[in-house]
Amino acid sequence: MAAPVHLVSFLLLLVLPSTLEVAATWTALLGISYGRVGNNLPPAGSVPQIVGSLGVGRVRVYDPDPATLRAFANTGIELVVGVPDECLAAVSTPAGAADWVRTSIQPALPATKIAFLTVGNEILTGANSSGLTRYLLPAMQCLHDALAQAGLRVAVTTPHNLGVLATSYPPSSAYFRKDLLPTLCPILDFHARTGTPFFINAYPYFAYAEEPSRIKLEYALLEPGYPGVSDPVTGLRYTNMLAAQVDAVYHAIAADQRRGGRGPWRCACPRPGGPRPRRQRELARRSPQNAARYNGNVMRRPGTPLRVYMFALFNENMKPGPTSERNYGLFKPDGTPAYQLSYRLPKDNTISGSGGSFTGGYNGHGDGSEENGYYSISAAATTMVSSPLYPLFPLLCN
Numbered sequence: 446m447a448a449p450v451h452l453v454s455f456l457l458l459l460v461l462p463s464t465l466e467v468a469a470t471w472t473a474l475l476g477i478s479y480g481r482v483g484n485n486l487p488p489a490g491s492v493p494q495i496v497g498s499l500g501v502g503r504v505r506v507y508d509p510d511p512a513t514l515r516a517f518a519n520t521g522i523e524l525v526v527g528v529p530d531e532c533l534a535a536v537s538t539p540a541g542a543a544d545w546v547r548t549s550i551q552p553a554l555p556a557t558k559i560a561f562l563t564v565g566n567e568i569l570t571g572a573n574s575s576g577l578t579r580y581l582l583p584a585m586q587c588l589h590d591a592l593a594q595a596g597l598r599v600a601v602t603t604p605h606n607l608g609v610l611a612t613s614y615p616p617s618s619a620y621f622r623k624d625l626l627p628t629l630c631p632i633l634d635f636h637a638r639t640g641t642p643f644f645i646n647a648y649p650y651f652a653y654a655e656e657p658s659r660i661k662l663e664y665a666l667l668e669p670g671y672p673g674v675s676d677p678v679t680g681l682r683y684t685n686m687l688a689a690q691v692d693a694v695y696h697a698i699a700a701d702q703r704r705g706g707r708g709p710w711r712c713a714c715p716r717p718g719g720p721r722p723r724r725q726r727e728l729a730r731r732s733p734q735n736a737a738r739y740n741g742n743v744m745r746r747p748g749t750p751l752r753v754y755m756f757a758l759f760n761e762n763m764k765p766g767p768t769s770e771r772n773y774g775l776f777k778p779d780g781t782p783a784y785q786l787s788y789r790l791p792k793d794n795t796i797s798g799s800g801g802s803f804t805g806g807y808n809g810h811g812d813g814s815e816e817n818g819y820y821s822i823s824a825a826a827t828t829m830v831s832s833p834l835y836p837l838f839p840l841l842c843n
Contacts, residue, residue, distance in 0.1 A: 475744060476503025476523075476754035477775070481510070483761040485778040489516040495780055496522060496758070505563075505754050509549035518556035525561045525754070526550070528588065530573055533565050533580040542587035546595055554597060561600045562588055563644060569625050570608040582631055589639055602642040603632070607690060609645075610697055615676040616683070619693035620700045630701065645694050649686035650739060660686070666735060667742035685742075733784035740775065741786045 477499065479492060487495070489512045496504055497520075506513055507527040517524055528536060528545070535541040550559060568574060568581045581603060589601045607613060609629060611622045621629055636643050653665035663671040665686050673684040683689040743755055760774035760783060774783050 475499075475501045476505065476525075477501050477758050478505040478507075478754055478756045479513075479758045480507055480761050480764075481513070482764045483759065483778060484763055486759055486761070487778065487780055489513045491780070492758070493517055493520045493522060495776060499775070503560075503754060504758075507566075509553070511552070514553040514557050514559075517558075518553070521558065523558045523560050525563055526559050527566065528562055528564045528584070530565045530568070530571075530577060533568070533577050533584045536564075536588055537580040537583040539587050539590065542584070542591040543594070546588065546591040546597070550592075550599065551595060551597065559599050561602055561642065562592075564588060564601060564603045566604050567606040567608075567646060568603060569628060570606045578628055582628070582635060585632070585635060589635075589641070600641045601639070602636070602644045604644040604646050606646050607648065607694075610693060613690060613693040615678055616689050616692035617676050617678040617681075617696050619697040621697050626701075633698065633701070643694075643698075647687065647690045649690065650735075652686060652690075662735075666739045668738065669742065669745070687743075737784050737786050744786065 477496065479496075489510070492513075493516055502521070503523045503525070504517065505525040505527070508529050509526050514524070514526070532545065536545045550562070553559060564585050565577060565581060568577050571577075585601050585603060592599050592601070609621055609625055611620050613619050633643070635641070649665045649667070653660045653662060661671065664674060667685040667687055669684075671684060673682040674689065675682045676689075681692075683692070740755060755775070757773045757775070759776050759778055760772050762771050762778070764770040772783070775786070777783050
């Protein structure tokens, strides 16, 4: 049997600033994704303690499993809760969304802190895109309305793959795929109108695995000593691939805003597909050592601090696909570490207090620096996002 594979990916949650308050706090700098596609995982009641051993204050779960939501009650840990793909059609009507919120979310509140609902996963670029795309925005809108009508301060978003970009390099030239604009633009309008997050899944390591001759491993692993890669247009130097991918998303949104925000939308012919590599390349340079370096550097947050959710909490033995898909966990199912991290979080990286809002982010100085632990848009992009339709973003990551 092949040796276990240890890889890591993480998600970028880009949050539009607004006055909308949510039941969340922003004091914790790190979170983690908790998947349950396994038949040997620890009981949900023991998971908050394992999460606490990492010092993280946020967790993303992929469905509103009642036992899981109850396990996090009164822990102070903030949750991102997924609306599974198979529920999209049902929640795309006002009655269906209201029923789903009433039965799946409302019973857990307020004891369990739920900050966001993520509607589906990578719907626009996923295998089910043809059947589910038409339900995505109606589901988001209906869930948003149902939560508001119930008096629940929970934000609604949907995770996108970086494949929504036609190109991501150089970051300053990034733009969205033309074929996705008829769907993506109304989603961006929804976020601008409701002040809710734009959620992007980024895979620096997978990008390296696709083109190992062009991308340095140190760049993809966020190694602090790597000299970086310059954007030939702006001259900005990105010391790691995560920062470059983040700015690519910023620039893509800025590019569409320069076109008026709401069409007509004109882009060059896009490059189809996403950043996931062909399977035979997925396992390039796999090792526990690389996983430890990658995760440790995410926790260390080289360069500008980031709000991150690491992927993932446990190895999940029933996930389909290659071996790597079942070995993303920081922990084995018995709760022991899958490998030793090269960095440990400070003890003060925990959630405290209550309340919160979509605020912070860009500091207004045009220097790309950060405030309040958020990554802010590069100085080169600041002139591109001056109108109020799509305000500047702070950043969370998973």
